[in-house]
Amino acid sequence: GAGVSQSPSNKVTEKGKDVELRCDPISGHTALYWYRQSLGQGLEFLIYFQGNSAPDKSGLPSDRFSAERTGGSVSTLTIQRTQQEDSAVYLCASSPGATNEKLFFGSGTQLSVL
Amino acid sequence: DQQVKQNSPSLSVQEGRISILNCDYTNSMFDYFLWYKKYPAEGPTFLISISSIKDKNEDGRFTVFLNKSAKHLSLHIVPSQPGDSAVYFCAASYTGANSKLTFGKGITLSVRP
Numbered sequence: 001g002a003g004v005s006q007s008p009s010n011k012v013t014e015k016g017k018d019v020e021l022r023c024d025p026i027s028g029h030t031a032l033y034w035y036r037q038s039l040g041q042g043l044e045f046l047i048y049f050q051g052n053s054a055p056d057k058s059g060l061p062s063d064r065f066s067a068e069r070t071g072g073s074v075s076t077l078t079i080q081r082t083q084q085e086d087s088a089v090y091l092c093a094s095s096p097g098a099t100n101e102k103l104f105f106g107s108g109t110q111l112s113v114l
Numbered sequence: 115d116q117q118v119k120q121n122s123p124s125l126s127v128q129e130g131r132i133s134i135l136n137c138d139y140t141n142s143m144f145d146y147f148l149w150y151k152k153y154p155a156e157g158p159t160f161l162i163s164i165s166s167i168k169d170k171n172e173d174g175r176f177t178v179f180l181n182k183s184a185k186h187l188s189l190h191i192v193p194s195q196p197g198d199s200a201v202y203f204c205a206a207s208y209t210g211a212n213s214k215l216t217f218g219k220g221i222t223l224s225v226r227p
Contacts, residue, residue, distance in 0.1 A: 004157070031213060042118075042203065043158070043217040056214060091157055100146040100165070101213045105157030 002026075004106035006092050012112045013082055021077045021109045025094030032075050033095075033103060034059075034067060038088040046090075049075060050097060082113045117141045118206050120218035128226050133191040135221050137204030140185065144206040148215065149178060149189050152201045161202075162189070194225045 005024040013019050025032050034046040045059040049069045060066070064082075069075040079086055089110050093103035119138045127133045135149075145166035150158035164171040164178045164187070171178050177190045191198055201222050205215040 033214065035217075040219070042120075042219040043205075043215075045214060045216070048212060048214055050212065056212070093157075095213050097212075099209050099212055100207060102148060102160040102163060103213060103215060105150075105159070107155065107157045 004092055004094055004104055006090075006106035006109050008109060009107065010110045010112075012114065014114055015084060016081055018078065018080045019082055019111065021079075021090050021111070023075045023077070023092030023106060025073065025075070025092070026104055027073075028096070029094035029104070030072065030097035031095045031101075032069060033093045034075070034077050035091045035093065036088040037091060037108075043091065046077070079111075082111075084113050087111055087113045115140075116218070117144075118204055118216050118218040120204055120221050122221055123219070124222040124224070126224045126226060127194050129196055130193045133189075133194045133198065133223055133225070135189040135191075135202050135204075135223065137187045137189075137218055138185055139187075139206050141206070141208070141216070142185075143208040144216075145209055146207045147178070147180060147187050148205045148207075149176075150203040150205060150217075152203065152220070158203055191223075194223075196225045196227050199223055199225050 032049040035043040048056040064080045067077045089108040091108045093105045095101045148163040149161040152158040180187045201220045203220045204218040
């Protein structure tokens with residue numbers, strides 16, 4: 001597609017369940033980022049991929065969070081044993097891969113943990 | 115610790131007037147600054163950027179000013195239109211950070227018809 005695609009757009013889960021969020025970046029973009037936005041907060045960096053490797057995982061809030069990227073394209077963010085504080089909009093972005101570039105964002109996944 | 119600060123959570127202006135959105139930063143390594151606009155239920159979209167070697171960048175109705183000594187930047191929208199009503203995020207990065215952006219909390223702009 002022409003833009004960054006994320007699925008699902010909404011996810012409601014029960015506390016303690018695992019969830020997987022998917023991101024399909026713009027074709028040809030080697031860099032991929034995950035951010036989240038909690039209510040009333042700015043965008044919080046989670047993890048950055050260059051190709052299939054993740055040189056910067058510094059934003060992952062706990063070991064319940066993990067992400068992978070395969071084939072230099074699709075990425076999956078997994079949250080294990082979800083907690084209510086995980087409720088947020090999870091945003092994926094991609095860029096061509098050089099430094100100081102603008103990021104292109106998807107519409108996000110609204111995650112609600114009950 | 116917030117490295118990018120947008121201290122005013124909201125701003126309301128009359129259609130046709132100027133909107134001035136402010137942003138402050140604390141990290142001296144930042145050398146690239148961007149503004150993003152976000153509508154409800156959509157992802158942020160890029161609006162305008164500025165490199166630290168410049169102090170002004172203009173694109174149509176949008177102008178970004180950078181004051182490096184004060185670690186301050188501002189976005190001017192002239193004239194403001196009702197369709198500009200959205201949340202505006204200030205973001206910053208630095209060479210070597212691979213375009214990883216640090217965002218402020220955002221300002222909600224309302225343009226009254």
